[in-house]
Amino acid sequence: MLKVLLPTDFSENSRNAIDYALHYYKDDECVFYILHTYTPMAYRVDYILGSPAYVGLGDNWQSETEAQINEFCSEIEHLNQNEKHKFVTHIALESLLVEVLKVTSKEEIDVIVMGTQGATGAKSIFLGTRTRNVLKVSRCPVLVVPEGCFYKKPEKLALVTNYKRNFSADILAPVKQVLSRFKSSMHIMHINEEKQLDSIQASNKNTLDVYLKVFKPNYHWMPNFTNKTKSIQVFIKELDVDFLTMIKHERDFFGSIMREPVIKKVSFCVEIPFLVIPVND
Structure with missing residues (x-):
């Protein structure tokens, strides 16, 4: 239960x-x-x-x-x-x-x-x-x-990642549960901070693809705007994403987003539910 x-x-x-x-x-x-x-x-x-x-x-x-x-x-x-x-x-x-x-x-x-x-x-x-x-x-x-966000079936699920950390079955289990439960389409977003992925990032991307292959994920590269939250906002709007997922490492992508002034002082205008999955470093 x-x-x-x-x-x-x-x-x-x-x-x-x-x-x-x-x-x-x-x-x-x-x-x-x-x-x-x-x-x-x-x-x-x-x-x-x-x-x-x-x-x-x-x-x-x-x-x-x-x-x-x-x-x-x-x-x-x-x-x-x-x-x-x-x-x-x-x-x-x-x-x-x-x-x-x-x-x-x-x-x-x-x-x-x-x-x-x-x-x-x-x-x-x-x-x-x-x-x-x-x-x-x-x-x-x-x-x-988010405030004013009423329930609707998640049709498009997005995962934001920089591919710098490895993926495991346990980490991705919550994501797969959403995809299986609602038959959502899978969209993986990477912010283009580099010209190409290094060997570690490429390996982690391959691992992710293996775990999610059955869901036929779509991969997206977004420009690196003034801050990462802006990139996420544009991505959500362009693809009409209605459910966001992020993996939280203590000293990684999620942590950098949490430190950005846009979240602490201004408005991070995400109007869809987002699932944060913790990982113990």
């Missing part, structure tokens, strides 16, 4: 990501873990030292939040009515990042599905701090659903 973690702050964006997950996995037997966390006042000193102003905060928060998340879950179950789906609620007086790692490890979560922004997210920022942090540390795949 598939185990899916759904972080929520009860915002419209997080609810939309949950609705997407329910449609995406409608044919699978799943346990959905609905997670809500609260961090008290950025760990203020008076809270940590037990100031009278904060006495009972945990108890009050827990009782109120339990009622809220139970009502939230009941509404979802009522609208979903899928016998293959089960729901487990989890709340914690802790940072989202810490609790995501705890729950992912304890429950052996297969995938995390979350929105790009929380209730307080600025409209001009594509990835909120919480989402970006989860992407950086998650040990399982993370499916990110």
